[in-house]
Amino acid sequence: MIYSMTGYGKGSISKNKTSAEVEVKSVNSRFFETSLKLPSILFPYDYEIRELIKTKVQRGKLSVIIHFKKDGVENGFISVDVNKLSNHLSLIKKIKKVSGIKEDIKLEHLLSGKEIFTSQDAELRKAEFELVKSALNIALDKLIMMKKKEGSELSKDLAKRIENICDKVSEIEAEFRKSINEYHGKLKQRISELTANVEINEDRLNLELALIADRADITEESVRLRSHLKFFKETLKNEKEPGKKLNFLCQEMNRETNTISSKSISTSIVHSSVLIKEEIEKIREQIQNIE
Secondary structure: OOOEOOEEEEEEEEEOOEEEEEEEEEEOOOOEEEEEEOOHHHHHHHHHHHHHHHOOOOOEEEEEEEEEEEOOEEOOOEEEOHHHHHHHHHHHHHHHHHHOOOOOOOHHHHHOOHHHEEEOOOOOOHHHHHHHHHHHHHHHHHHHHHHHHHHHHHHHHHHHHHHHHHHHHHHHHHHHHHHHHHHHHHHHHHHHHHOOOOOOOHHHHHHHHHHHHHHOOOHHHHHHHHHHHHHHHHHHHHOOOOHHHHHHHHHHHHHHHHHHHHHOOOHHHHHHHHHHHHHHHHHHHHHOOEO
């Protein structure tokens, strides 16, 4: 089973007027990178959060945003600045005296002064951090679900392209045997025409033709290419982190295909080799998105 490196997950959970919400986005990257955007209350838990992420994701560039609220307040904690409250109360009394207002000072008059409230960092209780971890796990599980779904589609596409290459290799092998025989016949005919009045050594001629056939023989390359194709399909199904192996196999398949093309004496084989290389290039592009 393969996984895509791109995906998105969101998790939220609340308990006892405390809530945590986590968003995770993942995009392609050669390495594993994590960008964390945390409220200040969670700064001391940066390492622990990163280690939790590593247990579920091994490759890609992750962007993680965490929101934490307690009693409806972002970052979780709020307090009253006593000095500002005293100044605010004195100001209200002064306004009453100057304007001649006799109305009593009520709570809503004080609450309207937002500057008297300040957000303060405090130590997060264990139960509250467990809430954050639960929301993070939910987001990561949803991310992995999307990565798995996209990976399944990628796997189908790659398997189809590998089968296309297998078909082309079969065509090349059949064409090779046919082209060698045709080349022998044409070469013999051409030599006979050029040496019509000259006696030639048939044994020497057959030896030269055999040497040409040997130099054009692509049997070994075809066997190795089929071996790489077989290993590619097995890796798709069985490897836990197949990305790097598949990339290496693409390089080897491309190498064998280049050799087949350069050794060939058939235009048809050269054309088939070009089509195989096109498929390999498309596969190489696709596997850049595999974890």
